[in-house]
Amino acid sequence: MTSLTEDHKELNFGIDGNINNCDEIAKHNSEIQRETSTVVEKGGGGGEEKEMAPLAGSSIHRSSSRPQLDLSGAAIQGNFEERDPAILLPNQSDDISHLALDIGGSLIKLVYFSRREDQPINDKRKKTTTARLGISNGNRRSYPILGGRLHFVKFETIKIKECLDFIYSKQLHRGGMDSRRWQSKGPSTENTVIKATGGGAYKFADLFKERLGISIEKEDEMNCLVAGANFLLKAIRHEAFTHMEGQKMFVQIDQNDLFPYLLVNIGSGVSMIKVDGDGKFQRVSGTNVGGGTYWGLGKLLTKCESFDELLELSQRGDNRTIDMLVGDIYGGMDYSKIGLSASTIASSFGKAISENKGLDDYRPEDISLSLLRMISYNIGQISYLNALRFGLKRIFFGGFFIRGHAYTMDTISFAVHFWSKGEAQAMFLRHEGFLGALGAFMSYEKHGLDDLMVHQLVERFPMGAPYVGGNIHGPPLGDLNEKISWMEKFVQKGTEITAPVPMAPPGTTGLGGFEVPSSKGDTLRCDASELNVGVLHLVPSLEVFPLFADPKRYEPNTIDLSDRSELEYWYTVLSEQLSDLVDKAVASEGGTDDAERRGDAFARAFSAHLARLMEEPAAYGKLGLANLLELREECLREFHFIDAYRSIKQRENEASLAVLPDLLKELDSMTEEARMLTLIEGVLAANIFDWGSRACVDLYHKGTIIEIYRMSRNKMQRPWRVDDFDVFKERMFGSGDKKPEPHKRALLFVDNSGADIVLGMLPLARELLRRGTEVVLVANSLPALNDVTAMEVPDIVAEAAKHCDILRGAAEAGGLLVDAMINIQDSSKESPSSVPLMVVENGCGSPCIDLRQVSSELAAAAKDADLVILEGMGRALHTNFNARFKCDALKVYLLLFHNYR
Ligand SMILES: CC(C)(COP(=O)(O)O)[C@@H](O)C(=O)NCCC(=O)O
Ligand SMILES: [Mn+2]
Structure with a gap:
């Protein structure tokens, strides 16, 4: 049997039951998915005999003792117009690196990078692991910046002093472009050079020198805009989206089919740039009617301050009172001969000439809307004409004029669609306002950002504090105390947590009968521009899982929460679990006052994020269930809850290890084939211990862990709801005389601590080892619910190995037992196996897994694997249920609720 046989099959085992009522667990049917074999053939791998790596030499040892993800901190972008002085300009101690600025006529945009010192590595095995897997520095580019975060902040240009104070407080001016000063924290800023673009780079250069002692190096504005846009479009998965009639839809950009496009940057004025490649562009047009015009004219006409x-x-405006419509001219009729409906704006502000009214007679709301539409249409139309001029189908709009404002985007989209008769498409960028600043940031030669790959930049939620309506907005929060006091202040003020989506009231007329999106809310976030910006985490060691049948078609989420009822279901699940989770988290930190305070802040922050996502599911990029579940874990870490389930996990491990010897004896008394079925039943049965599931938590009141496990095992008879056991059995044992080769290496993605791993997955691993298959246990890098982590697995294996020769031999061969003192009690006479059992971390800290971003250890281990086993709802159902691999794959999970159709 080769690792890439044409007849490999994807196997799914599942069981659906309602464990609130223990008698009703089993519910069954079966199905086989065989899609992948043809894909393998196309990929050229079909039938190839792969050389089996020498056993000892290819061993992967225990994973790193530290998580690779830098999840230790986060920042949000605050609105400095209305900042709260009490938390302004924090003295936080992030290890700083680089800063770049785009100083425009209206706004200063700032992009900076923060990095934390890695924790010291105290794992002797890490070195051998990485060296053996070929992921040491020898064959990887070593980045000057290894892991960290990109932050995005803006200031009004007239309040430049605040910007300078901010830079000073964060000590961002101490990280210039001189690589020798990379880690310098010394007080001197002499010779420090900061990259900046925009007119203000010239205008304020002296001020920066005077106030911060730094020199500004000017970067060409167009260059920066293009570099920033290209970077975002290539590196950030959910960067570009369309916005039509209130609907946001993310666009998958094919990196190889990005150029040419038209980039329209709407700042104070508007630039239109034809982009043909990296550094290849031409500014083809522009217009002086832009964001500055809207703001300037609007200020004069409405007395608005910002x-x-x-x-x-504009949200509350009705432009019909002031715009002259076709219908106004044609007595309420359409001018259908040339395709103009009565509601088309014939002349913006045109009504004002024919009425005997002064400025005071018009509502500021109507003026603002009329102005917004005039400018948006105008820009949309000129953009289209330029796209037409050069035969460009795609137009990306950026710049701070847009501010994530639904109505503005809809208006521009409509204009492009209308004039191009649907041929051209307007797209928007989530980091719309930061293109120039990002470009300036990237112009530092020593960054190494230029060849960053897509999967190395992970966007995470802006986690420190939630977005809110009203007037309280915080600056980027650096340390824990700030985050907590921000939350407390936020609560004191009684500010309603709203997550408004800017929408216009219904009934406003539009060009060509264009109807506005249906109203979802009537408030506009004051910092709407920051709606779409997450913090970008750089994790250069993450890689794409190498065993996808078709990496381009991989989509981790089985459920995408754009279905409102799904979103509501999960919102309810997570909300209901919150207080119990907070109790556990606080207890895990000793139940101190400090822990209580943090728990409270976590609950508020998480609730606010949930509320925000309910209003605007795409606020932080395309939302899948995996993201939502990860949000909870990230948010816990944000408030320094390292492992809320620590003691529960320990207790369950101990209880399960105590009954393991009996289970192994029972298994060993069976025939091989009967044992395989019992093992799979055992995995399903033990997967019941899931602290993320309401049904399971209820069950914990009904008996001890072992009693529940026994009950669960008794209920596991086939057929299961998704049941490919027969296919699996044939693959393992063959039919007739044909005895298949065992798999060379199996990757077992394990799920929960306790019975799940000890009584479910370990016995299965042992069986594979017995058959001569190398086993790699793949576990989380960071805790999530009661999931077992890669750090914890070796100790569990060492304990289990005390009762089993097979596990002991394999763990020794895999380097797992170098530290453990083994006291062998196993009475079986089997000789120790030299087939290794190994552990790698998966690179994530969530109950789900996005296989596009896995640890380099896992990627390396996967290269020789020909069997993938994914276990548990999070990894095998909520994510990866539809994933296709180029080797055999088995998905085993116990479905604990009825939401899946
Ligand atoms: C959070 C989880 C995905 C973890 O499941 P696991 O991967 O451990 O099997 C799961 O517990 C879940 O989907 N819970 C929410 C639904 C419920 O209350 O049953
Ligand atoms: Mn789990």
Whole structure:
């Protein structure tokens, strides 16, 4: 049997039951998915005999003792127009690196990078692991910046002093472009050079020198815009989206089919740039009617103090009172001969000439909306004409004029669609306002950002504090105390947590009968521009799982929460679990006052994020269930809850290890084939211990762990709801005289601590080892619910190995037992196996897994694997249920609720 046989099959085992009522567990049917074999043939791997790596030499040892993900901190972008002085300009101690600025006529945009010192590595085995897997520095580019975060912040240009204070407080001016100063924290800023673009780079250069002692190196604005846009479009998965009639839809950009496109940057003025490649572009047009025009004219006409206020006013406006419509000219009729409906704007502000009214007679709301539509249409139309001029189908709009404002985007989209008769498409960028600043940031030669690959940049939720309506907005929060006091203040003020989506009231007329999106809410976030910006985490060691049948078609999420009822279901699940989770988290930190305070802050932050996502599911990029579950874990870490289930996991491990010897004896008394069925039943039965599931938590009141396990095992008779056991059995044992080769290496993605791993997955691993298959246990890098982590697995294996020669021999061969003192009690006479059992971390800290971003250890281990076993709802159902692999794959999970159709 080769690792890539044409007849490999994807196997799914599942069981659906309602464990609130223990008698009703089993519910069954079966199905086989065989899609992958043809894909393998196409990929050229079909039938190839792969050389089996020498056993000892290819061993992967225990994973790193530290997580690779840098999840230790996060920042959000605050609105400095309305910041709360109490938390302004924090003295936080992030290890700083680089800063770049885009100083425009209206706004200063700032991009900076923060990095934390890695924790010291105290794992002797890490070195051998990485060296053996070929992931040491020898064959990897070593980045000057290894892991960290990109932050995005903006200031009004007229409040440049705040920007300078911010830079100073964060000590961002101490990280210039001189690589020798990379780690320098010394007080001197002499010779420090900061990259900046935009007119203000010239205008304020002296001020920066005077106030911060730094020199500004000017970067060409167009260059920066293009570099920033290209970077985002290539590196951030959910960066570009369309926005039509209130609907946001993310666009998958094919990196190889990105160029040419038209980039329209709407700042104070507007630039239109034809982009043909990296560094290849031409500014083909522009217009002086842009964001500055809206703000300037709007300020004069409505007395609004800020751009956002003006935008908010437009939400309540009705432009018919001031715009002259076709119907006004044609007595309420369409001018159908040339395709103009009565509701088309014939002349923006045109009504004002024919009425005997002054400025005071018009509502500021109507003026603002009329102005917004005039400018948006105009830009949309000129953009289209330029796209037409050069035969460009795609137009990306950026710049701070847009501010994530639904109505603005809809208006621009409509104009492009209308004039191009659907031929051209308007797309928007989530980091719309930061293109120039990002470009300036990337112009530092020593970053190594230029060849970053897509999967190395992970976007995470802006986690420190939630977005809110009203007037309280915090600056980027650096340390824990700030985050907590921010949360407390936020609560004190009684500010309603809203997550408004900017929408116009229904009934506003539009060009060509264009109807506005249906209203979802009537408030506009004051910092709407920051709606779409997450913090970018750089994790250069993450890689794409190498065993996808078709990497391009891989989509981790089985459920995408754009279905409202699904979203509501999960919102309810997570909300209901919150107080219990907080109790556990607080207890895990000793139940101190400090822990209580953090628990409270976590609960508020998480609830606010949930509320925000309910309003605007795509606020932080395309939302799948995996993201939502990860959000909870990230948020816990944000408030320094390292492992909320620590003691529960320990207790369950101990209880399960105590009954393991009996289970192994029972298994060993069976025939091989009967044992295989019992083993799979055992995996399903033990997967019941899931602290993320309401049904399971209820069950914990009904008996001890072992009693529940026994009950669960008794209920596991086939057929299961998804049941490919027969296919699996044939693959393992063959039919007739044909005896198949065992698999060379199996990757077992394990799920929970306790019975799940000890009584479910370990016995299965042992069986594979017995058949001569190398086994790699793949576990989380960071805790999530009661999931077992890669750090914890070796100790569990060492304990289990005390009762089993097979496990002991394999663990020794895999380097897992170098530290453990083994006291062998196993009475079986089997000789120790030299087939290794290994452990690698998966690179994530969530109950689900996105296989596009796995640890380099896992990627290396996967290269020789020909069997993938995914276990548990999170990894095998909520994510990866539809994943296709180029080797045999088995998905085993116990479905604990009825939400799946
Ligand atoms: C969070 C989980 C995905 C973890 O499941 P696991 O991967 O451990 O099997 C799961 O517990 C879950 O989907 N819970 C929510 C639904 C419920 O209350 O049953
Ligand atoms: Mn789990």
